[in-house]
Amino acid sequence: MTLDPRPSTLSHIAVRSITKRFPGVTALQDVSLSVARGELHAICGENGAGKSTLMKILAGVITEYDGELQIAGRSVRFAGTRDAAAAGVSIIHQELNLVGSLSVAANIFLGREVRRAGWLLDDRGMEQATAELFAQLETDIRPSRLVRELRVGDQQLVEIAKALSLRSDILIMDEPTSALTDQEADRLFRVIGRLRQQGVTILYISHKMDEIFRLADRITVLRDGSLVRTLDREQTSRREITHLMVGREIESVRLEDGRCPGDALLDVEDLSLPWPGHARRWRLENVSFQLRRGEVLGIAGLMGAGRTELLECLFGAASPPPQGRILLDGRPVAFTHPAEAKAAGMAMVSEDRKRLGLFSRMTVRENITLCTLRDALRGGLIQDSRERRLARESVEQLSIRTAGTEAAITSLSGGNQQKCIIARWLRTQPRVLLLDDPTRGIDVGAKAELYTIIDALCRRGMGIIVTSSELPELVTLCDRILVLCEGRVTGELARGEFSEQRIMEFATQREVHASAGAAS
Amino acid sequence: MSEFFRKHRNELGLAVAVLVVVAITATLSETYHSAAGRAETARIIFREAAMLGIFALGAAVVIIAGGIDLSAGSIIAFSGTIFFGLLITLAPDDPGTRWASDANLHFPQTDELALWIPAVALLITLAIAFLVGSFHTWLITVIELPPFVATLASLVGLRSLARLLIQDITVLQYGQRQSTITINDELLTSVSRESWWVSCVLWLVLSGALWVLLSKTIVGRHLYAMGGNEEAARLSGIRTDRLKWLAYCLSSMTAALAGVLYACYIGTTSPATDGMGYELNAIAAAVVGGCSLTGGIGTVAGVILGTLFLRVIIDSVAKLFRSQPDLFEGLVVGMLVVLAVAVNQLRSTGGVRKPYFPGLLGLLNVAIISVLAGVMTSVTSSEAKLRNGLLVAGGTLVILGARAIAERVKGRGSRV
Ligand SMILES: Nc1ncnc2c1ncn2[C@@H]1O[C@H](COP(=O)(O)OP(=O)(O)OP(=O)(O)O)[C@@H](O)[C@H]1O
Ligand SMILES: [Mg+2]
Numbered sequence: 037m038t039l040d041p042r043p044s045t046l047s048h049i050a051v052r053s054i055t056k057r058f059p060g061v062t063a064l065q066d067v068s069l070s071v072a073r074g075e076l077h078a079i080c081g082e083n084g085a086g087k088s089t090l091m092k093i094l095a096g097v098i099t100e101y102d103g104e105l106q107i108a109g110r111s112v113r114f115a116g117t118r119d120a121a122a123a124g125v126s127i128i129h130q131e132l133n134l135v136g137s138l139s140v141a142a143n144i145f146l147g148r149e150v151r152r153a154g155w156l157l158d159d160r161g162m163e164q165a166t167a168e169l170f171a172q173l174e175t176d177i178r179p180s181r182l183v184r185e186l187r188v189g190d191q192q193l194v195e196i197a198k199a200l201s202l203r204s205d206i207l208i209m210d211e212p213t214s215a216l217t218d219q220e221a222d223r224l225f226r227v228i229g230r231l232r233q234q235g236v237t238i239l240y241i242s243h244k245m246d247e248i249f250r251l252a253d254r255i256t257v258l259r260d261g262s263l264v265r266t267l268d269r270e271q272t273s274r275r276e277i278t279h280l281m282v283g284r285e286i287e288s289v290r291l292e293d294g295r296c297p298g299d300a301l302l303d304v305e306d307l308s309l310p311w312p313g314h315a316r317r318w319r320l321e322n323v324s325f326q327l328r329r330g331e332v333l334g335i336a337g338l339m340g341a342g343r344t345e346l347l348e349c350l351f352g353a354a355s356p357p358p359q360g361r362i363l364l365d366g367r368p369v370a371f372t373h374p375a376e377a378k379a380a381g382m383a384m385v386s387e388d389r390k391r392l393g394l395f396s397r398m399t400v401r402e403n404i405t406l407c408t409l410r411d412a413l414r415g416g417l418i419q420d421s422r423e424r425r426l427a428r429e430s431v432e433q434l435s436i437r438t439a440g441t442e443a444a445i446t447s448l449s450g451g452n453q454q455k456c457i458i459a460r461w462l463r464t465q466p467r468v469l470l471l472d473d474p475t476r477g478i479d480v481g482a483k484a485e486l487y488t489i490i491d492a493l494c495r496r497g498m499g500i501i502v503t504s505s506e507l508p509e510l511v512t513l514c515d516r517i518l519v520l521c522e523g524r525v526t527g528e529l530a531r532g533e534f535s536e537q538r539i540m541e542f543a544t545q546r547e548v549h550a551s552a553g554a555a556s
Numbered sequence: 557m558s559e560f561f562r563k564h565r566n567e568l569g570l571a572v573a574v575l576v577v578v579a580i581t582a583t584l585s586e587t588y589h590s591a592a593g594r595a596e597t598a599r600i601i602f603r604e605a606a607m608l609g610i611f612a613l614g615a616a617v618v619i620i621a622g623g624i625d626l627s628a629g630s631i632i633a634f635s636g637t638i639f640f641g642l643l644i645t646l647a648p649d650d651p652g653t654r655w656a657s658d659a660n661l662h663f664p665q666t667d668e669l670a671l672w673i674p675a676v677a678l679l680i681t682l683a684i685a686f687l688v689g690s691f692h693t694w695l696i697t698v699i700e701l702p703p704f705v706a707t708l709a710s711l712v713g714l715r716s717l718a719r720l721l722i723q724d725i726t727v728l729q730y731g732q733r734q735s736t737i738t739i740n741d742e743l744l745t746s747v748s749r750e751s752w753w754v755s756c757v758l759w760l761v762l763s764g765a766l767w768v769l770l771s772k773t774i775v776g777r778h779l780y781a782m783g784g785n786e787e788a789a790r791l792s793g794i795r796t797d798r799l800k801w802l803a804y805c806l807s808s809m810t811a812a813l814a815g816v817l818y819a820c821y822i823g824t825t826s827p828a829t830d831g832m833g834y835e836l837n838a839i840a841a842a843v844v845g846g847c848s849l850t851g852g853i854g855t856v857a858g859v860i861l862g863t864l865f866l867r868v869i870i871d872s873v874a875k876l877f878r879s880q881p882d883l884f885e886g887l888v889v890g891m892l893v894v895l896a897v898a899v900n901q902l903r904s905t906g907g908v909r910k911p912y913f914p915g916l917l918g919l920l921n922v923a924i925i926s927v928l929a930g931v932m933t934s935v936t937s938s939e940a941k942l943r944n945g946l947l948v949a950g951g952t953l954v955i956l957g958a959r960a961i962a963e964r965v966k967g968r969g970s971r972v
Contacts, residue, residue: 353791378793392791397784397852406781407792409774417772442559460792 047106048073048237049094049206054103056089056261058447060439063089064101065261073108076228076238078248080281081258082479083451084437087241088130090258091208094239095127096120107206126202130210130241130450130477131390132191136184141166143183144198169197172230174223188215188388188476189339189505196224200231207231208239211450213247214476215387217338217505218540225251243451243479244506245274257281282481295491297515298329300366301499302350302468307360309345309523319345320358320523327468327499332490334514335503336539341520343503344387347470350501351384352377364468378407383466385458387473387503393457394445401427401441403456408463430459435485451478458486462493469493471502475509487513507536519543566846566900570861573896577868585875597871599752605867606755607817609860611834612841613766614810616859619842620770621803622783622851623696623703627710628811628838630718631688632831635681635815637718640737640825641725642677643669655731664729669741678816685812688714689805696804697797711835718827736826744820755817762810767856779803784852811838840889841866844896865896877936887932913960922960926953 047070056064063086071077079087092098094105096114105112107123114120120127134143141162142149150165152158166179175193183191192215199207213221228238228251242248248255249269257264257280264280304327309320320342327333335343349358352371362369364380371377374384386392395403404427405412412423427441434455438448445453454477461469471490475483490513494500504510510517511534519527519542527542561568582588587597611628618625643666650665688710695706719735726734739745747754770776782789782796790796814834819825845862847854866889873888874881913922930949934941 351791373793373795374791375793375795384791386791391785392788395781395784395788395852397848398780402777402781406777409777413774417768418774418777 047071048075048108049239050106050109051090051094052104052106054090054093054101054105056086056093056098056101060443061447062261064093067103067258067261067263069256069263069266071237071239073237074232074235075253076232076240076251078240078242078252078255079258080241080243080248080255080277082281082437083455083477083482084449085258085281086261087258088210088449091127091210091239091241094120094206095125095208097127121202121204124204125206125208126199126204127208128195128199128210128212130214132188132195134183134191134194136391137182139163139180139182140177140186140194141179143194144169144179144201146198165201166197169201172200172227173197173220174226175220187339187344188473189217189220192216193220196227200227205235206237206239210241211243211477212240213242213244213505215473215505218507218536219338221247243477243483245277245480246508248277249274259283278480281479295330295332295495295515297331298497300326301329301331301364302327303361303363303366304350305361305363307346307349307358307362309342309349309354309358310356311523312356316522318523320349323360323520323523323525325518325525325528327501329499330494330497331516332494332500332502332514334510334517335501335520336507336510336517337503337520337543339505340522341543342523343520344472345523346520347384347386347472347501347503350377350468351382351470353384378464378466381467382470383407383461383464383468384470385461385472385474387476389450389454389457389476394453396446398445399441400431400436400438400443400445400448400456403445404430404441404459404463407460411463426463430456430463433462434459434489435482451482454478455482455486462489467498469498469500471500473504474502475504475506483509507539510534510539511536521545564857565903567855567857567861569899569903570845570858570865570896574861574865574868577865577872581868581872581875585872587875597875601864601867601871602756603752603821604870605864606759607814607821608834608837608841608867609759609863610755610762610817611807611811611814612838612845612859612863613762613856614807615835615838616842616845616847616854616856617766617770617779618703618803618807619839619847619849620783620851620854621779621799622786623800623803624707624839624849625692625804625807626704626707626835626839627688627692627714627808628814628835629831629833630711630714630835631685631808631811632815632818632834633825633827633829634688634714634718635685635812636819636825636830637722637725637737637827638684639677639681639816640739640819641721642680643673643739643741644729644737645725646673646677657731661731666739666741669744671743674741674744681812681816682809685808686805688812689808690801692804692808693797693801697800715827722825722827735828736824738824739820740823745823747817748821748823758813758817763856763860766806770856775799775802780852782851837866840893844893846900862896866893884936911963913956913963918960918963922953922956925956926950 845858934945
């Protein structure tokens with residue numbers, strides 16, 4: 037699709053010098069932008085650059101701002117999300133906003149339930165409609181399942197389906213693929229392709245450059261709340277975009293080899309996790325592997341392959357407890373509570389930040405020091421100054437962008453919140469670090485920093501297990517990759533043998549006869 | 557300095573509110589006009605606030621930890637019964653008295669008890685309260701009942717149990733069924749007179765201890781974390797079950813302590829009525845003091861001030877409404893609790909500018925508040941009830957109506 041720069045009166049969305057200040061931060065500074073009808077416009081920027089804030093203004097979530105917003109040539113000022121929806125704008129939020137105790141279908145139709153005979157809810161109808169939406173996304177989530185039973189990736193698909201069901205002509209997607217594996221993301225892209233044929237205007241935020249260059253017509257870069265530039269995709273490069281985002285060059289991280297893993301740190305033998313009442317019977321089935329000191333082991337697999345379950349088993353957070361043997365430093369362990377795992381020197385950064393990681397009523401400091409308060413003790417009591425110093429250390433180490441250690445954690449951008457949680461666990465100086473999709477929502481620069489940190493930790497002898505929805509990430513980071521499919525280990529690749537294609541082959545190997553470790 | 561103000565806005569606001577209420581009462585009521593009257597008033601306020609404050613602190617810990625404990629009122633009745641029951645059981649016989657049913661048996665002598673008797677009785681009472689708290693925790697963590705249900709069962713059940721127990725105890729010790737026990741011991745009953753400060757000291761000590769626990773120790777931080785996000789707390793290696801155990805035991809034990817104090821203060825325990833509805837007072841004190849019922853938020857200083865605020869209001873109602881003050885108490889307290897929490901809420905969400913009376917619900921509430929104001933004026937005025945009521949109702953209607961209309965005009969303007 038060609039895009040001639042049309043006069044702004046014809047543009048579908050026009051943002052005119054919008055400024056948004058939060059106490060202590062200017063999230064947006066005089067941002068002007070116009071998006072043509074039917075365009076897919078990508079927004080790039082570091083964590084905390086103001087991307088989500090701008091989208092929230094467009095979607096009526098934030099109602100107090102300076103500046104003007106025009107939709108289809110008419111000046112609008114939304115008083116709430118309902119106004120925005122009425123004007124044809126819908127949004128997929130970065131932070132998942134679903135009601136856990138309701139079914140998937142009920143969530144999708146929340147606020148505009150399908151009714152029968154005037155008053156009665158038509159559950160059947162809603163479930164059917166939901167199933168149709170999911171068919172578009174080629175996913176098989178049961179519409180009657182409760183949302184709180186879903187993993188983040190599935191929840192994200194529900195959010196996407198919800199936004200799609202609104203059939204708006206402006207669709208905002210704030211990091212829609214952050215928890216999706218490449219396969220699910222591909223399905224989403226096919227849906228996006230269909231939407232574009234229907235002429236839907238899409239605003240798309242992502243930290244994944246591949247996606248942006250695959251989808252976008254134009255790319256706008258934000259930095260520190262200001263619009264740096266808007267570029268045509270054809271006339272730019274990844275390099276230029278990242279440069280504009282960060283303001284400096286980011287070398288793609290090449291962790292030089294020469295990491296030499298030591299002796300066995302963690303031995304997992306025939307780990308199985310039952311799945312009562314499910315046709316598959318096992319969430320994990322006879323998983324065996326070894327993690328060595330100073331090694332980064334990647335776990336790859338599609339959604340539902342059991343990556344998160346595996347980490348939860350190792351961390352003593354699975355219920356019911358798994359069967360099989362786990363040896364830590366040669367000694368058998370059977371953790372029944374994360375506290376025991378933590379005491380034994382394990383740490384886990386879970387994938388569902390909002391629900392399982394964040395203490396939204398606490399400050400940045402409290403979120404960072406929670407697991408290591410002992411270090412701040414003096415005579416049995418927490419000493420404020422010490423605790424602040426510890427928190428400040430972490431804020432600097434991970435360059436967390438915050439107004440200070442006393443800022444509320446919710447005032448941070450998504451990626452910076454994630455860094456706080458990583459910092460919390462790094463502070464415990466674990467022997468084994470379990471990272472469940474740790475870079476979800478983190479910008480390119482911060483990712484590179486995190487890779488370097490992981491590399492350094494591992495060189496000091498820590499054993500690290502990483503899962504990721506992005507294969508390139510695993511390929512960069514890991515010494516070895518274990519591939520899961522439907523709860524079984526279907527393949528194992530050593531560093532020299534990595535290729536995304538082979539990983540995908542293993543990840544989709546659904547037959548039972550594939551033997552574990554076939555590739556090693 | 558400004559950071560101090562921002563952080564403690566809630567506490568400072570409450571302190572000002574307490575002073576304002578006291579100032580208003582002091583100007584309007586003549587009890588404040590003599591030094592003796594002032595001293596007496598202060599004493600009453602502090603004594604009552606201390607007794608409420610003690611178990612309000614316990615209730616607050618549970619609320620901060622993300623739960624709720626509804627059983628306080630019944631635990632007060634129950635522990636009073638246990639304490640007095642133990643006293644008459646342990647007390648020596650009084651040879652000068654005879655049972656009506658059996659002339660060979662004597663009544664217990666409770667005028668001057670040896671010191672060890674109340675001490676042992678107190679320890680046993682607290683131990684039983686610990687068991688009650690542990691039972692709640694088991695119901696909540698193992699059987700996975702919602703805290704509301706588990707403690708509601710105690711609220712209903714424990715009072716009933718106390719009423720049954722007191723009959724059996726009195727049959728054993730007095731030879732006849734009674735629904736109350738009276739103790740005459742000088743030392744214990746002196747808390748209602750010259751030893752009124754005992755509860756205050758206990759309140760202070762407990763406040764200090766809980767302040768340290770909540771804001772200076774790891775356990776305290778973990779309590780806040782659990783209240784804020786229980787699942788995340790568990791995954792951070794926090795033993796949430798043990799924390800709940802601590803919280804619910806603190807709550808039931810503080811309630812038991814208050815129960816003992818109430819019983820001594822009155823000198824008679826009657827489980828049918830003791831502590832009726834007090835659990836709600838405790839929760840109100842905590843919430844007015846800034847605790848969030850969804851957990852994770854609250855401070856000891858806030859709870860102390862919340863308690864004082866409630867007691868000061870109750871005292872002020874008693875002084876200012878000369879006839880039947882107890883009838884007005886509920887109305888005034890209810891109103892001010894809503895007001896205090898609403899002010900807090902609006903400040904924290906920055907919603908001073910938001911519309912208060914949107915849509916049909918808004919219009920209906922303009923009417924409701926006006927009628928309420930009118931009715932309240934009319935029941936409080938001694939003469940010309942109808943005229944006063946209509947005047948105030950009309951006035952409120954005009955003011956709120958103007959606001960509602962202004963909101964609608966402004967709303968239309970900004971939604972072009
Ligand atoms: N409710 C809030 N209160 C205070 N500050 C806020 C609030 N929401 C956002 N901010 C601040 O505004 C800035 C922009 O945040 P925003 O969420 O828009 O970033 P983002 O570009 O979406 O980042 P990310 O890639 O991490 O999602 C950040 O500095 C953030 O700390
Ligand atoms: Mg964002």
